[in-house]
Amino acid sequence: IVLKVIPMKVFCILSDERAYHSKSPLMFTRVLKRMGINGMYVPFKVEPGNIGQAIQGLRILNIAGINITVPYKEAVIPYLDELSEGANIIGAINTIVCNGETFKGYNTNAVGIMDALSNKGFDPEGKSALVFGTGGAARAVVFILNWMRTNKVYVAGRNQEKINEIVERFGGEGLNLEELSERKNSISIVVNTTAVSSDEESPEMSELIKNMSISGCELVMDLNYGRIQNFWKDMARKNDISFMDGLLPLAYQARRTFALWTKLQVPPEEFIKALNGDF
Numbered sequence: 617i618v619l620k621v622i623p624m625k626v627f628c629i630l631s632d633e634r635a636y637h638s639k640s641p642l643m644f645t646r647v648l649k650r651m652g653i654n655g656m657y658v659p660f661k662v663e664p665g666n667i668g669q670a671i672q673g674l675r676i677l678n679i680a681g682i683n684i685t686v687p688y689k690e691a692v693i694p695y696l697d698e699l700s701e702g703a704n705i706i707g708a709i710n711t712i713v714c715n716g717e718t719f720k721g722y723n724t725n726a727v728g729i730m731d732a733l734s735n736k737g738f739d740p741e742g743k744s745a746l747v748f749g750t751g752g753a754a755r756a757v758v759f760i761l762n763w764m765r766t767n768k769v770y771v772a773g774r775n776q777e778k779i780n781e782i783v784e785r786f787g788g789e790g791l792n793l794e795e796l797s798e799r800k801n802s803i804s805i806v807v808n809t810t811a812v813s814s815d816e817e818s819p820e821m822s823e824l825i826k827n828m829s830i831s832g833c834e835l836v837m838d839l840n841y842g843r844i845q846n847f848w849k850d851m852a853r854k855n856d857i858s859f860m861d862g863l864l865p866l867a868y869q870a871r872r873t874f875a876l877w878t879k880l881q882v883p884p885e886e887f888i889k890a891l892n893g894d895f
Contacts, residue, residue: 625655628674685710727869750782771783813843871887874887
C-alpha cells in the first residue's frame with residue numbers, strides 16, 4: 617500500500633504581542649479545513665527592530681503565506697522583493713505571497729474595506745469622511761475612500777508630519793485632534809484606524825469622541841474588534857448611527873488574501889461563518 621502524503625501548508629501573521637489577540641489564525645484555519653486544504657495558520661510575535669530578520673527566517677522555513685498587521689505594515693516593505701501596484705501606491709501592505717524565496721507584498725485592506733462598505737449599503741461617493749489615525753490602515757482607508765469618489769476626506773491624528781504625508785499622497789485635509797472639538801463639518805462616515813477603542817486604552821481619546829459633533833453622520837466604522845467597551849460604538853448608539861466593527865472588513869480582506877495564496881475564490885460568507893464559529 618502506497619500512502620500519498622499531502623504536504624502541510626503553514627501560513628502566519630506577524631505583529632507585536634497583538635498577534636496573539638488576532639482572530640485571523642482561527643478564521644483562516646477553519647476556512648483551510650473547510651476548503652479541504654491541509655494547512656494551518658499561526659501567530660508570530662516579532663519584537664520591534666526584528667522584522668527584517670523575521671522575514672528572512674520565513675524565507676528559510678518555506679512559509680506558504682504571510683499576513684502583516686500593526687505595527688509593521690509599512691516597516692516590512694524594505695524586506696520584500698516586489699510590491700503589487702496597489703501596495704506601491706498605498707505604501708503599506710498586509711499580505712505577502714511567497715513564491716519560492718520571492719516575497720511579493722499586497723494590500724487587501726483597501727479593497728476589503730470597499731467590499732465591507734458595499735455590504736453595509738454605504739456609498740461614500742459625493743460624501744464626506746473623517747478618518748482617525750496615520751498608520752498603514754489609515755493609508756488604505758484614505759486611499760480607497762478617495763478612489764470611491766468621496767467628496768472630502770479629513771485625516772485626524774497627533775502626528776502632523778504623517779497627516780501631511782497622507783493628504784499630500786492621496787488627497788483630503790489634515791486635522792489635528794485638538795481642532796476636532798472646534799470643527800462643525802457635516803461628516804457622513806467616521807472611520808477609526810487607530811488601535812484605541814476603549815476608555816481604558818485612552819481616556820483622553822474617549823473624552824474627545826464623546827464630545828465630538830458629528831451631524832449628518834450615517835456610519836461609524838471601527839477597524840478594531842473584540843472590545844468589551846467601545847466608545848466608537850457608544851458614540852454611534854448615542855447619535856442613532858449605524859455601527860460596524862472590524863470583523864466584516866477582516867472577513868472581506870481575508871477572502872482577497874486567501875485567493876492570492878490559494879487561487880481559490882471563496883465566498884465572504886465562509887469567512888464570516890468562520891469568525892462566528894457557525895460551521
